[in-house]
Amino acid sequence: MGFDRSNGRKGMAKRDYYEVLGVPRNSGPDEVKSAYRRLARQHHPDMNKDNTKGAEEKFKELSEAYEVLVDPAKRARYDQLGFTGVQQDFGPGGFSWQNFTHAQDLEDLLGSTDFFQNLFGGGLPEGLFGRPVGRRSGIPTRGSDVEVSVRLPVSAAVTGAEPTLEVPATLRCPDCKGTGALRGTALEKCPECDGRGQVRRSQSRGFSQLITILECPMCHGSGQRIREPCPNCDATGIIRRVKKLKVEVPPGIEDGAVLRLAHQGVPADGSGPPGDLFVQVLLEPLPSIHREGQDAYTETHVGLSLAIFGGQTRVNTITGQAILTVPAGTQPETRFRLRREGFPRLRSTERGDLIVTVHVDLPESLNPHQRELLREALGAPEAKEAASRRSGLFSRRS
Ligand SMILES: [Zn+2]
Ligand SMILES: [Zn+2]
Incomplete structure (x- = not known):
C-alpha cells in the first residue's frame, strides 16, 4: 500500500489528519468526535482574541481533518492513498468551508450556535442552524416566544390577580397534519433543492470561502x-388561533414587570419544546395614590372642627378606603402613617406604609352668628394674633 501523504497544495506543509486531531490511527468515531470537540473549543477565536486569524485557520484545519476522519468512506480513501484519496472531495483548491458537511454537528458539539456565529462575526444568515435545517437534521428546535401585555388595576400589586389572557396560538392543521397538502x-420532492431542504451559498470572507447553508426558498426547508x-x-x-390562558400575577408585582410562562409560547414544529410566553404587567395608576418604592402617598381634606376636636375620616388606600383617626388639634399638612397599607414586596411578607397628608379646610365664609361665637371662643384676631399664630390654627404652615 502506498502512503502518499504529500500535499496537493504547493508551499504549505500539510499535517496528517490524525496528527491534527491528535488521535491514533485506529481511533473510533467517538474518539474522533470528542477530539474535535475539545480542540474546536480550544481554538475558538473568542478564546484567542490576540490571534483570531490564526485561530480561524487552525479551526479550519481541524474541520478538514474532522470532515475526512468522521466519514468512513473518506477516511478509508485517506488511509489508503493519503491526501490524494480525498482530493476528489475537495477539488483542486483543497478543502474550503464549502466542503464542510458537518456544520450541524457543531451545534451538537459546542452546545450552541454561538460558536459559529462568533467565528464569522455574526454574519451568518438565519437558517444555517435555524428551524428548517434543524427540522430536517433531527435537531430539536424550540418554538417561538410570545409576548403579550396585560393592564391591571394597581390594587393587583397588593392582592395579586388571575387575569385570563388571550394569547396567540398556532396549531398544526388537523386536516393535513401540518403538511399543507x-x-x-402526496407530496413530491422539491425540485429547487432536490429534496434536501437546503441550498448552499458561498461568500468570500477574507482568506476563506464561507459556505452558508440556507433554507430552501421554495419548500421552506421541508424538501x-x-x-x-x-x-x-x-x-x-x-x-392560527387565540387561546385563553389564566395567568397568576403574584402580590408585590411592580408596574412593567415581565412574567415568564415556560412552554406557553408557540409549539415547536418538530420534537423540540414550545417557546415561552412573556407577560408584561402594566399597573393602572390611581389618581389619588402616588407610589414611592414600597410606600404609598395620599392626601385627605378635613374640616376645621375635625382638626380642632379630633375624629375619624376616610382616606383612599390602594385597594379601597381606610379609617384615619385624626387627633384633636391636628395642624394643617400633618402627615400620618398607616402601617402596612403600602405596597408589598414580591415574595415577601414585608409591606410599605400609606402616608396620608391631612389638609385642613377653613370655612370660607361665616354667618354673623358663627362669627360671634368664634370671636367669643377664640378672641378677637387683633388682640389674640400672637396666641393664634402660636397655636397655628389660622396660619398655614408655609
Ligand atoms: Zn392543512
Ligand atoms: Zn426545496
Whole structure:
C-alpha cells in the first residue's frame, strides 16, 4: 500500500489528519468526535482574541481533518492513498468551508450556535442552524416566544390577580397534519433543492470561502413540494388561533414587570419544546395614590372642627378606603402613617406604609352668628394674633 501523504497544495506543509486531531490511527468515531470537540473549543477565536486569524485557520484545519476522519468512506480513501484519496472531495483548491458537511454537528458539539456565529462575526444568515435545517437534521428546535401585555388595576400589586389572557396560538392543521397538502394527496420532492431542504451559498470572507447553508426558498426547508394545497390552512400546515390562558400575577408585582410562562409560547414544529410566553404587567395608576418604592402617598381634606376636636375620616388606600383617626388639634399638612397599607414586596411578607397628608379646610365664609361665637371662643384676631399664630390654627404652615 502506498502512503502518499504529500500535499496537493504547493508551499504549505500539510499535517496528517490524525496528527491534527491528535488521535491514533485506529481511533473510533467517538474518539474522533470528542477530539474535535475539545480542540474546536480550544481554538475558538473568542478564546484567542490576540490571534483570531490564526485561530480561524487552525479551526479550519481541524474541520478538514474532522470532515475526512468522521466519514468512513473518506477516511478509508485517506488511509489508503493519503491526501490524494480525498482530493476528489475537495477539488483542486483543497478543502474550503464549502466542503464542510458537518456544520450541524457543531451545534451538537459546542452546545450552541454561538460558536459559529462568533467565528464569522455574526454574519451568518438565519437558517444555517435555524428551524428548517434543524427540522430536517433531527435537531430539536424550540418554538417561538410570545409576548403579550396585560393592564391591571394597581390594587393587583397588593392582592395579586388571575387575569385570563388571550394569547396567540398556532396549531398544526388537523386536516393535513401540518403538511399543507390536501388530504390524501402526496407530496413530491422539491425540485429547487432536490429534496434536501437546503441550498448552499458561498461568500468570500477574507482568506476563506464561507459556505452558508440556507433554507430552501421554495419548500421552506421541508424538501417537499405540495401538489395540491390544503384549503383548511391555506397550505401552511398551521392554523392560527387565540387561546385563553389564566395567568397568576403574584402580590408585590411592580408596574412593567415581565412574567415568564415556560412552554406557553408557540409549539415547536418538530420534537423540540414550545417557546415561552412573556407577560408584561402594566399597573393602572390611581389618581389619588402616588407610589414611592414600597410606600404609598395620599392626601385627605378635613374640616376645621375635625382638626380642632379630633375624629375619624376616610382616606383612599390602594385597594379601597381606610379609617384615619385624626387627633384633636391636628395642624394643617400633618402627615400620618398607616402601617402596612403600602405596597408589598414580591415574595415577601414585608409591606410599605400609606402616608396620608391631612389638609385642613377653613370655612370660607361665616354667618354673623358663627362669627360671634368664634370671636367669643377664640378672641378677637387683633388682640389674640400672637396666641393664634402660636397655636397655628389660622396660619398655614408655609
Ligand atoms: Zn392543512
Ligand atoms: Zn426545496
